[in-house]
Amino acid sequence: MKYIYAYFLKEDIEELKKRAPAMEEMKKLLGGKGAGLAEMTRIGLPVPPGFTITTETCIKYFEEKGFPEGLWEEVLEAMKKLEKHTGKEFGSEDNPLLVSVRSGAPVSMPGMMDTILNLGLTDKSVEGLAKQTSNERFAWDAYRRLIQMFGNVVLGIPHEEFEEELEKIKKKYHAKQDVELGVDALRELVESYKRVYKRHGYEFPQDPYEQLRMAIKAVFDSWNNERAIVYRKINKIPDDMGTAVNIVTMVFGNMGEDSGTGVAFTRDPRTGENHLYGEFLPNAQGEDVVAGIRTPHAINEYSKEDANKELPTMEEVMPDVYKQLKEVAELLEKHYRDMQDIEFTVERGKLYLLQTRTGKRTAIAAVRIAVEMVKEGLISKEEAVMRVTPENVDTLLHPQIDPQAKKDTVAKGLAASPGAAVGKVVFDPDEAVELAEKGEKVILVRPETTPDDIHGMNAAQGILTARGGMTSHAAVVARAMGKPAVVGCEELSINMKEGYFIARGHKINKRDAITIDGTTGEVY
Incomplete structure (x- = not known):
């Protein structure tokens, strides 16, 4: 049984196409995220290289109560290929390769399972990253994020304990936002985060492969965490699908003002209007947008809201990258023949796609998108009818507020x-x-x-x-x-x-x- 597919290798993609010719089969095997990464790579879009551990492996992991025989060897082999492909070395002091480890179920379960970024950073390789990028602040910020996420996701240390340490350091250095902390403050924060580990009887692992092994295990285990079980119950998703694990070369949206991260919908998910719609955070990592901690910028004039109408749009700040994003959005929508929700990162002016999936939409949007895609010749009338669910129709009959009623807006x-x-x-x-x-x-x-x-x-x-x-x-x-x-x-x-x-x-x-x-x- 093959546990791993490296989607940046031609031979793996060809083997995949034989084994799972239809998109639905591929999603079952590689999860939604892994299938999207493989498919986007296949059609020539800019995707950071990586590999996916299959959902079948996850099911086997639960049956055998641990890594199935031969899995770890396949992981090591895939990492060697990734090192060769990127020209970087995992855990190196000079030119470190960093990866993210993300879950990916066959059905989209937004935020229900776990993700760890910046894996492979240690006390040694953080110096290598600082050299490689000539950006010491960035390297230490990436390191403190890893220690925080790893502690919470892998070891179950409450994230509030890390937040408290962060607040203390911000007070000490008179910083309102995380981005205002300098190198010294971040070095100090790393030390205080390590003390949080000690309080719980742990040490932060300095062997990058130990980090990787523990992270893969944590993602498998997150298939059965409480919130994932509740979400599956609400959405009638079977419990025996398992999750895939995606190990992807890190790209960084927090390398300065020519970098950033965002989410774009190929059509407006509220109204269904045929307009690229989305949000963008300059100089930030992906989690910052979804977590909703900083106010994001609109990607274009159309996407502006009251909260960000004063902030410059991505189209104004990075016109070339925005133009490329717009072209990619059109291509993906035509390819998948449905509205897409795209996660992207810009690293030093270069666009990378991290995920594409069928976008969640309101009932009104579902009806409008279905009708307009028929007119555009993307889907048939029969498909359009199938895409509007009974729940959508029910929601359209949702209670609305009487426009004539007297209201006291707070x-x-x-x-x-x-x-x-x-x-x-x-x-x-x-x-x-x-x-x-x-x-x-x-x-x-x-x-x-x-x-x-x-x-x-x-x-x-x-x-x-x-x-x-x-x-x-x-x-x-x-x-x-x-x-x-x-x-x-x-x-x-x-x-x-x-x-x-x-x-x-x-x-x-x-x-x-x-x-x-x-x-x-x-x-x-």
Whole structure:
């Protein structure tokens, strides 16, 4: 049994095509992400090189309660080929190869399973990365991110403990944002992160292959983490599919102002309009966009919202890269014959594609996209009818707010997922589930949502967040669930401990009733 396919090697791609000729078969074997990487490489798009461990391997891993025989040898062999292809060496002090390790289920489960970036950095290779890039700050920032992610994902150390250390260092160096921390501050942060490990009885591994082995194991295990199980139950996804593991050469969006990372939809996922729509964060790593921590820039004039209307667009700052992205978007949509959701990174002015998948969309968008793709000759009328689900039709009949009604607006955010919802304010996802089970209607209010909040989002009538953009976790998951959502509502000042939020001088306590309008972004 072959455990690994290296999608940058012609012979592996040819073998794959024989074994899984149809896209659906390939997704089953390599997961959605791996199939996308292989397919984009095959059609000549700029994809960072890497390899995928199959979903079958994951199933075997659970059956045998550990790595199946021969898997680790195949991983080592694939790493050697990757080193040769990139001209870099894993763990080297001079020219280190860094990789990301990501999960990839056959069905898209946004954010439900684990990812680790910058793998291969150690006390030695961080100096090599600084030399290789002539950017010491960047190297230490990448290292502290790895230690933080690895601790949380692989060893289960609560991420709040790392956040606390980060806040302490920011206070000490008078920095408002992470990006303001200099080399000395980041070196100090790395040391304090290592102390967090010690408190939990661990050491951060200095052998890059040990990091890789532990990370692969953690991704397999994340198939059965609590939030993934809940998500599968909600979306009726079978438990025995397993996840693939993608090991991909790192490209960096945080190398300076000519770098960045973003998410683009080939059509507007809210309305279905045939317009490239998306968000972009200059000088940032991919996780920063989805986590919704900084306010992203719009990729073009069309994508601007109230929150980022003052910020320059990607089209203005990087016209050539934007033009290339637009061409790639058109090509991918024609190739897959459906609206795509694309993750991309720009490293020093060069565009790389990290993922493409069928984009989640609102019901209104689903109908419009289906109709227009028939007119454009992309799909048949029969296919168009199949693409609009009974749930879509149900959502179109969603409650809307009476435009004539008298309203007292307390806040306005981004209209992330349409429809109106009324309910009692709750701040805790567990409480949302508890009240919903008693038949009460609730609105889940959070600073931002994470994949751990999925059960609360499912129980709520609607979702309201203080941070995050149109492609943040809350926005994507709410659209997929057909739930009204208002995100990035920056006027909200939330006090989680005391259980209230303040907006425009109004104090709204836990269990007070509010209305959110996911079509306009207003909160009443």
